[in-house]
Amino acid sequence: MRTAWLLLIGTVATAGALWLAACGGGGGAPEFQQGDRLRVVASVSAVGALADAVGGDLIELEVLAGPGVDVHAFELSPADRRKIDRAHVVAQIGLGLDRFVEKSASKEQLLVLSDGLPVLREGHEADGAGSGEYDPHVWHDVDNDKRMAMTLAGVFGRIDETNAAAYMQNATELAGRLDAADAEIRALISEIPDKNRKVVTNHDALGYLLDRYGLVFVGAVIPALTTSSEPSAKDLVELADVIKKEGVKAIFAESSVDPKVAEQLAKDTGVKIVEGLYADSLGPAGSGADTIEGMLLANAEKIVEALR
Ligand SMILES: [Zn+2]
Known part of the structure; x- marks a missing residue:
């Protein structure tokens, strides 16, 4: 039997605030001029799909571990590092899934999408408590996807203010598609x-x-x-x-x-x-x-x- 329970780390709002608070020190991120195209790197294809739904043509998106790639064994190539260097935002799931971006991105670039989500914990021992690791595969729940999309829209819009409303609109439209898929899956x-x-x-x-x-x-x-x-x-x-x-x-x-x-x-x-x-x-x-x-x-x- 699966032993799983929920851990609520915080809220999406807190995650966004923390991210902004982290800006302005250390290795930094390339400066964004209003009117530029926001450059986004996504660690894995699920993050890429969320970023694409939110950013569409307004962003320049690079996905590192793409379709069919074993993300748990993925390593950055020199070309991947160059993509990270150029990025305003490097979005990742976190929870140990995509540590490969953490080696190369600055903390000002990094956006950890699992922050604030109710995270499942896997207990493989019979007694459960404390034995399991956090399950990073959070995008298999539509509620998590909606919240991650809103986090992306909030962060994109705070950097690229001109398009803030468009990012929010795109995230809202994605939420509608996810609700429809959820109902279909239930049926x-x-x-x-x-x-x-x-x-x-x-x-x-x-x-x-x-x-x-x-x-x-x-x-x-x-x-x-x-x-x-x-x-x-x-x-x-x-x-x-x-x-x-x-x-x-x-x-x-x-x-x-x-x-x-x-x-x-x-x-x-x-x-x-x-x-x-x-x-x-x-x-x-x-x-x-x-x-x-x-x-x-x-x-x-x-x-x-x-x-x-
Ligand atoms: Zn996996």
Whole structure:
């Protein structure tokens, strides 16, 4: 069983205020002249999609760990460092997911979007408390996405004052699309019979989605919030037992992680494997899963198809 609880670090308003308070010292950020185009670097594709929805053509956006990239293993190239050097804002999720930007960006550039969000904590030990790490995959909950979009709009608008109202308008429109996707996903998930609402994923990346829509996390092939640990033979035997005992119908493997261990497990347990779930990254441009709401819907459709 998943042991998760909420931690409210603060509010989005506080996050914005802290960010501004951090301005004006240290390594700094390139100066922004009103009338310039705001230069934004996004650490991962989910942040890129949010920044794109909020900034659109008003910003110059660079995404570092793009679609299909294993964000937990990502390292900056010299070209990435140059993009960071030029950026007015370097937006990241935080919570250990995208530390790679912290090495290169100044604290004046960095905007940590998970600040102020209700963050899930994963407890892999039976006693739970204090044993888990914070789950950084926050964008799998539409409420978090709406708040992160508002944070981006607030920060973009405080720097690029000319376009402040447009950023806010874009964030509000995104919120509307996210609400519509949320309603659609709820309707889809209601088609899954209660007894089938058990999920095994490749690594523990979909906690926010499962929690929001009442699905039960039974186990992960890689029993961690990152992809960098490896399951032991004993872990896999135990997980195979759980899959059989709980009558799990499918194992979900995400697009950015090598599915070979999951495939072996599916073979051993006679359970089907569903590949291509967008856990750590969004889909490539034009896939329909290249926006936050498109990605959430694509995942829900795959899950429902397998568990219905
Ligand atoms: Zn992950």
